[in-house]
Amino acid sequence: MDDPALVNLLNEEVKKYIRWCTPSVLRNAERVADIYSSDVSASFSIHGNPIEITGIFDEAMKKAARLYNADRTLFSVNGSTGSVYVVMRYLSLMYGNPLILVTRNIHISVQNACEDFGIRYRFIRSYYDPEADAFIPPTPDDVKEALERYPEANAVLLSNPTYEGLSCRLRDVVRVVNNFDKDIIVIVDEAWGSHFKFSDKLPETAMDAGADVSIQSTHKQGGPSSRQG
DSSP states (O other), X not given: OOOHHHHHIIIIIGGGSOOSSSSOSOTTSOOOXXXXXXXXXXXXXXXXXXXXXXXXXXXXXXXHHHHTTOSEEEOOSSHHHHHHHHHHHHHHHHHSSOEEEEOTTOOHHHHHHHHHHTOEXXXXXXXXXXXXXXXXXXXXXXXXXXXXXXXXXXXXXXXXSOTTSOOOOHHHHHHHXXXXXXXXXEEEEOTTOGGGGGOTTSOXXXXXXXXXXXXXXXXXXXXXXXXXX
């Protein structure tokens, strides 16, 4: 970057404003003071290894699991896209050529991962609201109808909340899926909802609603991980 006006703007002006995005809306949150001087090789494992899940990484993942009421939490990279690929890969290993039911507003990473891993997907009935210019989250009855059309489904994947901030009746949806077939996995792309846990005025988190897997994203609202309950 060689534009002095832009550099000065970033260094002097931006810090005056509350940023509703990464790194944080919290002005007093701890931050790395100098990211260049603190950068170390991935082989620097004296304090733990994120691949082997040891040391501080093991401690952090266990704390995240307790916070989100999950059996286990795994941190990943590349935002929620990285976690989507991990979850989809596991589905392909578990079932070979699985079928999942998805909403129309799934992230492109879900479609790409399905193509890469040979996963079939079918859409749950969706409704478009022209006033909100958005797809409305499915009702429990919509999910039930999709399950009846495709009883061989191995998983149901919902985007909750949506990019527009709309949430479905997730606990009721989970109940519908479990009543239909307890072996069907409920996966929630919760990339925009990791902050739900921190206020009782917000919707229930995927884990608290009884979902099996929750995928979240650090560059949107909170901690990065794919969480399995």
